[in-house]
Amino acid sequence: MKKGKKLYEGKAKIIYASPEKNSVIQHFKDDATAYNNQKKATIEGKGILNNRISEHILSSLSEIGIKNHLIKRLNMREQLVEFLDIIPIEFVIRNIATGSLTKRVGIEEGTILDFPLIEYCLKDDKLGDPIISQEHILNFKWLKKIEIDLINEQCLRINDFLQGMFKGIGIKLVDFKVEFGKTKSDEKIILADEISPDTCRLWDSKTDKKLDKDRFRNDLGEIIEGYQEVARRLGILHEQSNIRPIKFSKPTAVKIKKNK
Numbered sequence: 713m714k715k716g717k718k719l720y721e722g723k724a725k726i727i728y729a730s731p732e733k734n735s736v737i738q739h740f741k742d743d744a745t746a747y748n749n750q751k752k753a754t755i756e757g758k759g760i761l762n763n764r765i766s767e768h769i770l771s772s773l774s775e776i777g778i779k780n781h782l783i784k785r786l787n788m789r790e791q792l793v794e795f796l797d798i799i800p801i802e803f804v805i806r807n808i809a810t811g812s813l814t815k816r817v818g819i820e821e822g823t824i825l826d827f828p829l830i831e832y833c834l835k836d837d838k839l840g841d842p843i844i845s846q847e848h849i850l851n852f853k854w855l856k857k858i859e860i861d862l863i864n865e866q867c868l869r870i871n872d873f874l875q876g877m878f879k880g881i882g883i884k885l886v887d888f889k890v891e892f893g894k895t896k897s898d899e900k901i902i903l904a905d906e907i908s909p910d911t912c913r914l915w916d917s918k919t920d921k922k923l924d925k926d927r928f929r930n931d932l933g934e935i936i937e938g939y940q941e942v943a944r945r946l947g948i949l950h951e952q953s954n955i956r957p958i959k960f961s962k963p964t965a966v967k968i969k970k971n972k
């Protein structure tokens with residue numbers, strides 16, 4: 713499929729116009745950023761893995777009736793997705809306390825939460841994506857109450873499904889971030905963006921080894937190997953010949969280029 717012009721470039725993805733109506737092409741880059749863009753690197757092969765992992769997860773969610781923007785994967789790095797008006801809020805769902813939660817409220821790292829905690833962050837890099845409450849969302853008319861309720865319900869269903877899926881392959885779903893958008897035609901709210909080791913915290917069930925972007929954030933090394941391990945356990949590494957360029961069995965072949 714022939715790509716149209718670049719519509720938007722984010723930290724880890726680019727959105728291009730598509731020749732098909734009501735759709736755009738989502739391109740997964742190898743770039744990684746953390747701490748509000750202060751830390752940057754290129755992690756060779758990350759985009760390919762995230763494209764495949766996110767395709768697998770969003771297709772599985774579709775099968776249980778969670779509508780989302782994925783139409784089809786086009787190639788190693790690209791997906792055809794529905795063109796949405798993205799809601800400017802990140803929805804974070806947590807099962808185990810870590811990351812910004814532990815820093816913000818002083819709760820001990822690794823505390824298992826009594827029930828899933830949903831947090832809302834305003835998507836605004838200049839402001840550092842601040843945490844906001846439902847009252848902010850209502851007051852500033854980013855969403856209606858009925859829409860927040862619908863999204864919360866979807867977040868809990870997604871969490872339930874993903875927790876089970878990952879448990880089955882020996883991984884704890886610690887937390888994750890999702891985004892939603894409204895369809896252009898009838899303003900229906902559906903899941904957007906990606907679900908991948910860039911947007912989830914995934915710990916090995918036995919050892920608590922981190923298999924996600926925290927390997928980059930916290931300089932733990934073997935970043936791509938963590939992502940590969942997730943893909944391998946999901947059973948999607950060997951299916952496609954077009955992701956062969958990454959040498960999965962030889963971690964030494966992976967280069968991490970530090971940007972200036």
Ligand code: TMP
Nearest residue numbers: 810811812813887888889910911912913
């Ligand atoms: P946090 O502990 O840094 O707030 O992150 C919570 C979860 O949300 C974690 O799985 C990482 C994910 N996340 C993103 O995907 N993008 C972001 O910009 C941030 C801040 C977090």
